[in-house]
Amino acid sequence: xxxxxxxxxxxxxxxxxxxxxxxxxxxxxxxxxxxxxxxxxxxxxxxxxxxxxxxxxxxxxxxxxxxxxxxxxxxxxxxxxxxxxxxxxxxxxxxxxxxxxxxxxxxxxxxxxxxxxxxxxxxxxxxxxxxxxxxxxxxxxxxxxxxxxxxxxxxxxxxxxxxxxxxxxxxxxxxxxxxxxxxxxxxxxxxxxxxxxxxxxxxxxxxxxxxxxxxxxxxxxxxxxxxxxxxxxxxxxxxxxxxxxxxxxxxxxxxxxxxxxxxxxxxxxxxxxxxxxxxxxxxxxxxxxxxxxxxxxxxxxxxxxxxxxxxxxxxxxxxxxxxxxxxxxxxxxxxxxxxxxxxxxxxxxxxxxxxxxxxxxxxxxxxxxxxxxxxxxxxxxxxxxxxxxxxxxxxxxxxxxxxxxxxxxxxxxxxxxxxxxxxxxxxxxxxxxxxxxxxxxxxxxxxxxxxxxxxxxxxxxxxxxxxxxxxxxxxxxxxxxxxxxxxxxxxxxxxxxxxxxxxxxxxxxxxxxxxxxxxxxxxxxxxxxxxxxxxxxxxx
Numbered sequence: 258x259x260x261x262x263x264x265x266x267x268x269x270x271x272x273x274x275x276x277x278x279x280x281x282x283x284x285x286x287x288x289x290x291x292x293x294x295x296x297x298x299x300x301x302x303x304x305x306x307x308x309x310x311x312x313x314x315x316x317x318x319x320x321x322x323x324x325x326x327x328x329x330x331x332x333x334x335x336x337x338x339x340x341x342x343x344x345x346x347x348x349x350x351x352x353x354x355x356x357x358x359x360x361x362x363x364x365x366x367x368x369x370x371x372x373x374x375x376x377x378x379x380x381x382x383x384x385x386x387x388x389x390x391x392x393x394x395x396x397x398x399x400x401x402x403x404x405x406x407x408x409x410x411x412x413x414x415x416x417x418x419x420x421x422x423x424x425x426x427x428x429x430x431x432x433x434x435x436x437x438x439x440x441x442x443x444x445x446x447x448x449x450x451x452x453x454x455x456x457x458x459x460x461x462x463x464x465x466x467x468x469x470x471x472x473x474x475x476x477x478x479x480x481x482x483x484x485x486x487x488x489x490x491x492x493x494x495x496x497x498x499x500x501x502x503x504x505x506x507x508x509x510x511x512x513x514x515x516x517x518x519x520x521x522x523x524x525x526x527x528x529x530x531x532x533x534x535x536x537x538x539x540x541x542x543x544x545x546x547x548x549x550x551x552x553x554x555x556x557x558x559x560x561x562x563x564x565x566x567x568x569x570x571x572x573x574x575x576x577x578x579x580x581x582x583x584x585x586x587x588x589x590x591x592x593x594x595x596x597x598x599x600x601x602x603x604x605x606x607x608x609x610x611x612x613x614x615x616x617x618x619x620x621x622x623x624x625x626x627x628x629x630x631x632x633x634x635x636x637x638x639x640x641x642x643x644x645x646x647x648x649x650x651x652x653x654x655x656x657x658x659x660x661x662x663x664x665x666x667x668x669x670x671x672x673x674x675x676x677x678x679x680x681x682x683x684x685x686x687x688x689x690x691x692x693x694x695x696x697x698x699x700x701x702x703x704x705x706x707x708x709x710x711x712x713x714x715x716x717x718x719x720x721x722x723x724x725x726x727x728x729x730x731x732x733x734x735x736x737x738x739x740x741x742x743x744x745x746x747x748x749x750x751x752x753x754x755x756x757x758x759x760x761x762x763x764x765x766x767x768x769x770x771x772x773x774x775x776x777x778x779x780x781x782x783x784x785x786x787x788x789x790x791x792x793x794x795x796x797x
Contacts, residue, residue, distance in 0.1 A: 292467055293360045295648075296328040298395050299619045301366075301388040302644045303327070306623050308381035310632035314347060315340070317380060320626065326619065329363055336367075348375040362394070388640065392647055399651045402466040403658060409464045410662045410750050413457040414669060417743070420453045421673040424735050425680050428728070432684055439724075443731045450735050454742035461749035466655065468648070470544055470753045472618035476610025480540035484533055484756050491533045491759065495526040495766075499737070507733045510726070516774050519733060523740075523770030527763045534760035541753055543583055544614045545652070550582035551617050552646045555624055559638020562628065569628070570595040587611060601625075620645055652752075659751035667764060670743045674736050674769050678776040681732035685725055685777075686784055733773075740769050 304321055312320070315337075321327070322334035332354055339350035348371045355367035366387065373383040427446045431439045471481065502522025511518045554576065561572040573592040578585045587608060594604040605625055609618050620641045627637040747761045 292469060293328050294362060294395055294398060295468060296619075297362055297366070298388075298391060298644055298648075299623070300324075300327045300329045300333075301384065301391050302620070302640055303623045303626070305381070305384040305388040306627035306637040306640050307630050307632060308384050309627060309636050310630040311381070312630060314374075314380055316630075318347070320630075324622065326622075332358060332363065332367070346374075348372075362391070366391070388644075392644060396647060396651065399466050399468075400654070402464065403651075403655055405464045406461065406466070406655075406750060407658050409457075409460050410658070410746075413461055413746055414662075414665055416453065416457045417666070417669060417673065417739070420450050421677065421735075421739065423453070424450050424731075425677065428680060428684070428731060432688075440727055443727060447731065447734050447738070451738050454738055455745075458742050458745045458749060461746055465749055465752060466651075468652065468655075468752055469615045470541065470652075471613055472609070472615050474606075474610045474618065476607060478540060478543070478611055478613030480536045480543065481613050483536050484540065487533050488756055488759065491530055495529045495762075498522050498525040498529060503733065503737070507730050508726075517777060520770040520773030523766050523773060525770075527766035527770065530759045530763050530766070533756070534763045537754075537756045538760045540613060541757065544612070545656075546583035547587075547612050547614050548616050548645065548649050548652075550580075550584040551614070551620070552642045552649065553580050553582075554584050554588060555620065555645070556638045556642035559624065559628075559634040559636075559641075563633060563635035563638075569601070584612070616645055616648060655752060659747070662750045663747050663761075666743050666747055667768070670739060670765060671768055671772065673739060674772050675776055677732050677735060678772055679780055681728055682777045682780040683784065684728055686781065688725055688728070736769055736773070740765055 300321060303324060304317060307320055308317060318333055318337040318340070322330055322337050324330045335354050335357075336347065336350045339345040339353065340347050345353070351367045351371035351374065355364045355371065358364040358367060369387065370383070424446060427442065431442050477485065499522050502525060503519045504522075506518055506522075557576045557580065558569070558572055561567060561575045562569065565572070565575070567575065570592055573588055573595070576588065578589070581588055590611075591604060591608045594607070595601060605621060609621050612618075624637055624641050628634050744758055744761050744765055748755065748757050751757065
């Protein structure tokens with residue numbers, strides 16, 4: 258019976274696999290839907306480009322159906338299946354599939370495509386017109402998302418200040434008004450601060466434009482190879498540093514050192530992230546420069562191929578290297594590989610992978626396929642370069658907003674952390690003084706009225722109800738919550754890969770740790786009550 262039950266347990270676990278697969282599939286589809294607008298631009302650029310080769314409609318739909326990297330390709334594949342295997346005409350097939358599409362822009366595109374086919378409009382004219390139309394719409398949509406992101410970033414800074422002030426006010430209230438259990442109040446406040454901070458982060462992620470900067474290919478840039486190799490170890494060591502040196506000493510106490518060990522944990526976590534963080538920032542900087550240079554690269558390549566009738570390798574040699582910027586060395590490597598007779602598909606895949614760029618990954622296949630089909634290389638180069646330039650310029654606008662937000666959030670974070678530590682240390686000093694005073698002189702509430710006037714007016718009994726350890730726990734946990742939330746908020750506004758979290762964690766963790774080390778001693782130096790205690794002792 259025991260063995261039978263064990264087998265049942267394993268069978269139940271295996272039965273969970275379809276559920277996990279279903280959730281995984283839903284998650285992948287959701288991620289694809291997030292980038293549907295960008296992929297629609299890539300899809301229209303691809304179809305408009307290959308249509309310059311005067312391909313048949315069957316060939317156009319078959320080609321776009323094979324491009325699995327574009328989210329709309331599955332819908333075009335369904336249209337192709339209806340047309341080729343079930344003998345629907347393309348107009349009816351587009352209309353039928355449009356009813357199954359949830360994305361508004363794609364559904365409208367398929368309806369217009371159905372009408373154009375039914376009306377006999379040439380495919381290349383319709384696709385070029387739709388490409389221009391959608392590019393304008395995408396620009397407007399991106400700019401509106403940027404405005405929304407800008408407004409929410411302003412709201413987040415206000416929410417950050419409000420959250421910190423709420424934490425401070427509740428902390429003071431617990432000290433001043435000894436009502437209820439202080440532990441319940443402060444722990445509940447931690448939960449409230451957590452939800453308020455991450456609500457703001459979630460709103461920033463949801464409102465920001467959906468735009469990826471790095472591809473997910475197996476071949477990556479040098480920086481991405483380094484990042485993916487070391488990021489797991491970096492995250493583990495950083496987390497352990499915070500847990501061992503910051504969180505555990507906060508809850509169980511720490512040995513006496515000449516500096517606060519809790520701050521050391523935060524600094525150590527930031528220092529551990531430096532190699533991967535620097536690589537992440539360098540990778541994004543290079544990708545931005547490569548995306549800018551790609552506009553010139555692909556436009557020049559198309560013009561040379563069309564104007565001179567040269568092959569791609571020889572045309573690559575004709576491009577002025579001074580205009581290629583960050584792509585200079587990569588284009589030369591691509592020329593060498595193509596000139597030696599290697600498989601062009603593998604050469605281009607290697608080129609795309611080593612750039613690390615999402616845009617280059619999406620657009621390079623457009624140019625290569627269109628030229629291979631016999632399309633007009635100059636027109637194709639203009640289509641691709643125009644789409645690429647549009648997205649690069651929109652990213653520059655986003656970068657300007659993110660720089661302003663980052664330059665505001667980091668100083669604001671420093672101010673809020675310093676204020677929390679300042680208030681916490683002040684309350685700790687007063688609580689320590691009053692506790693030691695009561696213990697030394699065995700003072701009771703009835704005897705407080707007999708104190709000297711200068712001390713009796715201080716209502717000393719208000720500091721006796723909250724344990725000092727609880728105060729420290731509250732301050733440290735709130736600081737950690739604000740630290741993580743602010744890092745994620747910066748990445749949400751900036752956009753790009755999530756490994757940028759490592760880069761922005763470096764200054765915020767280190768600054769938080771430094772403040773945790775230097776603020777308490779400075780407060781102790783500034784607020785010393787030794788003279789008052791001596792006079793009080795003399796009175797007794």
